[in-house]
Amino acid sequence: MPLVYADHVAAMPLHPKVYEAMVPYFNDFYGNPSSIHDSGEKARTAIEEARGKIARLVGSQDEEIYFTSCGTESNNLALKGVALAHQTRGKEIIISGIEHFSIMHTANALERAGFNVIRLPVDQHGLVDPAVVEKAITPQTILISIMHSNPEVGTIEPIAEIGKITRAKNVLFHSDAVSSVGTIPVDVKQLNVDLLSLSAGQFYGPKGAAALFIRKGVRILPLLDGGIQERGLRAGTENVPAIVGMGVAADLAREEIPQRLSHLKKLQVKLTEELPGRIPYLRFLGHPTQRLPGNVSVAVEYIEGEAMLLFMDMEGIQISSGSACISRSLKVSHVMLAMGVDAATAQGSLLFSFGMQNTLADVDRILETLPPVVERLRNISPVYRKAMAKKT
Amino acid sequence: MPLVYADHVAAMPLHPKVYEAMVPYFNDFYGNPSSIHDSGEKARTAIEEARGKIARLVGSQDEEIYFTSCGTESNNLALKGVALAHQTRGKEIIISGIEHFSIMHTANALERAGFNVIRLPVDQHGLVDPAVVEKAITPQTILISIMHSNPEVGTIEPIAEIGKITRAKNVLFHSDAVSSVGTIPVDVKQLNVDLLSLSAGQFYGPKGAAALFIRKGVRILPLLDGGIQERGLRAGTENVPAIVGMGVAADLAREEIPQRLSHLKKLQVKLTEELPGRIPYLRFLGHPTQRLPGNVSVAVEYIEGEAMLLFMDMEGIQISSGSACISRSLKVSHVMLAMGVDAATAQGSLLFSFGMQNTLADVDRILETLPPVVERLRNISPVYRKAMAKKT
Amino acid sequence: MYSETVMDHFKNPRNVGTIEDADGMGEVGNPVCGDMMTFYIKVKNNLIDDIKFQTFGCGAAIAVSSIVSDMAKGKTLEEASKITNKMVAEALEGLPKQKLHCSNLGADALQKAIQDYRQKKEGTVSRPEAKKCYCPVCDLENPMEAGFCTGCGKEIPDEHAHGH
Amino acid sequence: MYSETVMDHFKNPRNVGTIEDADGMGEVGNPVCGDMMTFYIKVKNNLIDDIKFQTFGCGAAIAVSSIVSDMAKGKTLEEASKITNKMVAEALEGLPKQKLHCSNLGADALQKAIQDYRQKKEGTVSRPEAKKCYCPVCDLENPMEAGFCTGCGKEIPDEHAHGH
Numbered sequence A, B: 001m002p003l004v005y006a007d008h009v010a011a012m013p014l015h016p017k018v019y020e021a022m023v024p025y026f027n028d029f030y031g032n033p034s035s036i037h038d039s040g041e042k043a044r045t046a047i048e049e050a051r052g053k054i055a056r057l058v059g060s061q062d063e064e065i066y067f068t069s070c071g072t073e074s075n076n077l078a079l080k081g082v083a084l085a086h087q088t089r090g091k092e093i094i095i096s097g098i099e100h101f102s103i104m105h106t107a108n109a110l111e112r113a114g115f116n117v118i119r120l121p122v123d124q125h126g127l128v129d130p131a132v133v134e135k136a137i138t139p140q141t142i143l144i145s146i147m148h149s150n151p152e153v154g155t156i157e158p159i160a161e162i163g164k165i166t167r168a169k170n171v172l173f174h175s176d177a178v179s180s181v182g183t184i185p186v187d188v189k190q191l192n193v194d195l196l197s198l199s200a201g202q203f204y205g206p207k208g209a210a211a212l213f214i215r216k217g218v219r220i221l222p223l224l225d226g227g228i229q230e231r232g233l234r235a236g237t238e239n240v241p242a243i244v245g246m247g248v249a250a251d252l253a254r255e256e257i258p259q260r261l262s263h264l265k266k267l268q269v270k271l272t273e274e275l276p277g278r279i280p281y282l283r284f285l286g287h288p289t290q291r292l293p294g295n296v297s298v299a300v301e302y303i304e305g306e307a308m309l310l311f312m313d314m315e316g317i318q319i320s321s322g323s324a325c326i327s328r329s330l331k332v333s334h335v336m337l338a339m340g341v342d343a344a345t346a347q348g349s350l351l352f353s354f355g356m357q358n359t360l361a362d363v364d365r366i367l368e369t370l371p372p373v374v375e376r377l378r379n380i381s382p383v384y385r386k387a388m389a390k391k392t
Numbered sequence C, D: 001m002y003s004e005t006v007m008d009h010f011k012n013p014r015n016v017g018t019i020e021d022a023d024g025m026g027e028v029g030n031p032v033c034g035d036m037m038t039f040y041i042k043v044k045n046n047l048i049d050d051i052k053f054q055t056f057g058c059g060a061a062i063a064v065s066s067i068v069s070d071m072a073k074g075k076t077l078e079e080a081s082k083i084t085n086k087m088v089a090e091a092l093e094g095l096p097k098q099k100l101h102c103s104n105l106g107a108d109a110l111q112k113a114i115q116d117y118r119q120k121k122e123g124t125v126s127r128p129e130a131k132k133c134y135c136p137v138c139d140l141e142n143p144m145e146a147g148f149c150t151g152c153g154k155e156i157p158d159e160h161a162h163g164h
């Protein structure tokens, strides 16, 4: 039984070319980029080449790219680094209600440290309204952080429109584009963002490498103090093989985005169109059109997500859910709640996130496998029994 | 001309078994440890196994090991995490004058944030005096951080003795053991430390994986907010392959430390004994006996380190120096200055740090190659000319 | 994540269903909170002659319901009343920390069904049990069963964690 | 790190040595600061007829001394006086940012030797040049040539960086 891995928001396989490019940096070029001898020189050259590749992917200058260890670190650096550097100007930070934990909890930490955090609402599709952003800005606002796309429900936010507003109002604008970069086009100039987070693991690159774009001239303080790697903004010996892999992954993404878009879209459309014919009482989540390709977020009513995941996993199909039982904090997805999805429905949410190695046959496997799982669980669900009793 | 890499304090090659163990986690088991399906489960199991291996290497319990991305992050987390969690009890932190930048600059950052930092002196061998530590402790002291060994001059500090004092005085004690763990025995129980930093890259493990030991019951706040990876203390998707590699490297270290000690010692002793017969006006730095095996730190008087490094590099010999010209901040090593080495002498310092693949033949290569380089540079050095003129 | 016993009960839950003319019925939880269980019992000669359940919830919740039903079946009401969370978790060969509250739910639902029977058939007044809120979306910063502070994500020491 | 021209001059420095009966001598820097250069010149018919140097310092310092000596040799004193840091760095096909101060040192040492000659032979009063401290261990938080703040490690914008 071949595996159907459709949990690419959680982790992606390495592109074989990425892996290939990394291997020599494990075994042959193991030098420290700060060393001045030839081994160090080779490592330094390699990371600077990778920086250039990433800059080209997002349309920035090379020296506007700073390497970090993960998307979470990029987000923490963006929020805390800007907050610390600009706190004398104001202490207000605006985020949306559907940000990733690494923005949400960082904002909470800043709130505990005395900052004022405004959390903007979203509509039922998960969209932030640029007009609401504009209204929320005050003279105390030092930073706005709105994610580029939400991996849980797939919605792509109107970042370019918000960017026009923040530029006009002269407020720093950060966007967490971790789930976008490499899958859909992201250009920092066109978006008018001042900071932007991206992570190699979300575009067939390795875990352990991510980056923060910081527009030239934006003042920010480091989170990790120490040596002057990354021009003093991120101390610590660079993870050379991972950074090299990230560079290659960025080049591949730049070349392949059109194919990625169309392939993933095809899988997404097929699943979205055919699922309702096989399973009644479904509710698709997120924006119907403005969404990440390959991302299908759907609530199966009257049953719980983890139970579905376990049965699907036994059949070799690996997916995800916004159920409370899955989150280790035992909370239902804050993203779905913010969108007005009731908690009971969110418990039954499933997230299919496809990648480039998925095929239409994989979608067929899902379409065959899921209905009996749902039936089985609905048959033992008291909630389903009651709902059906009401309907008849 | 075979390469003689003798800069292991800067970076180490991967042990082939470490690399082998990592490969499947790049290509096959790419799941996110937080995912509940089989791919996630495999990743989670792998990192928990690695945690156990690291715990065994340093004598801790598994759940006292927290993974980070590098030694710098471990040190930042230790100092800032403890400072934030305990600031209501007191705002005084004690460090030594020879700490790594990731302790020194973190302490500087805490100082700017209102903490009081005491920097203890060292003797001419780089040793911290436990009696001086004891005297420095006040009721406001919340944390003491003294490195386990100093990679630049090789000195091993009397951590166990200091640990007895901090335990008796009930003050938290952190030790940066990045340059020790894996090379010499380090046991957190025997040392009485409450926190201890270690990094895979310093024991033939991969870049991108490090850890902080935090004794059970020690309160600390996270540096990176986000998901509840690492029991809430370090958010961000785990770098699974690197962590797996770190685990294997820890197991290898545990088995091989006796051989490592004797092999490295042999190289160190040969170089230390034979160098003075070939080059006059040398000054060995650090403690004569209480030192990291394989670490030879020597100042070549009247000339500058970078120039020597460049000539050695041309001959395929890769080493390091505490010269100001090498540090990107253009400062002579603060470690050497703290030990009372004058700045001019520190400019001519060389650091040979051997690893397991170095041989006695490598030492011979160094012994043959260095003297003509030194002679050449002394011949063009006005400082040497003046010194010789004075002597005659 | 789950033990083999948990997975066995999850895959092949025993005693699933409803009993039309049940002598006692107990329902706990709420889908909003992630788990809901309904137990039905038939009592004959003070013995639990038949037992059925329905569960909305995660793998652990389903396995817990199944094993509780198995443990109770054929037992006297007194014996069945003594089934505790700990016994349930042990019978399942352990549950992940963050799933321990599910074992509470299962035992609670059974007790509720027994109380319902006693109330209906024997006129015994039920002692209303002080219920803890298991709701994962409730306002509490730290749900007592969470194992982690949902605010800061930090581990909550064991002694506070499962104080049901 | 270094251009080929730098490496060539570093490996094969031109005009190394001292001149016993030099007409002018100039010394700048200090080993404490990392670099020290001594230049000797012989002047004939207002031309730099011979030039020698000795240098304590990094690869860049040695290469800079070498190329400065080459550039000055055979030039009139007036021409040689016009050798600037920028010309030195350009002749070397660039220097890493944090090494640019070395090019200052080289030009300074030459100028000092020329002034010494003028003072001795022509009695010209030297204009004492306002010297910046290049000492990397001095108390300054931000040495002007560092390129980075040595306190916080942050990049120092170009306009402040090399203001010699």
Ligand SMILES: Cc1ncc(COP(=O)(O)O)c(C=O)c1O
Residues within 6 Å of the ligand: A235, A236, A237, B009, B010, B070, B071, B072, B073, B075, B100, B102, B147, B149, B150, B151, B176, B177, B178, B179, B199, B201
């Ligand atoms: C003693 C010591 N501490 C901390 C570090 C920092 O480690 P990293 O550069 O991996 O962050 C090093 C680096 O070599 C070190 O030698």
Ligand SMILES: Cc1ncc(COP(=O)(O)O)c(C=O)c1O
Residues within 6 Å of the ligand: A009, A010, A070, A071, A072, A073, A075, A100, A102, A147, A149, A150, A151, A176, A177, A178, A179, A199, A201, B235, B236, B237
């Ligand atoms: C939108 C978004 N932001 C940030 C992150 C954090 O990335 P990481 O877990 O690699 O730190 C993720 C993780 O998947 C994400 O989807």
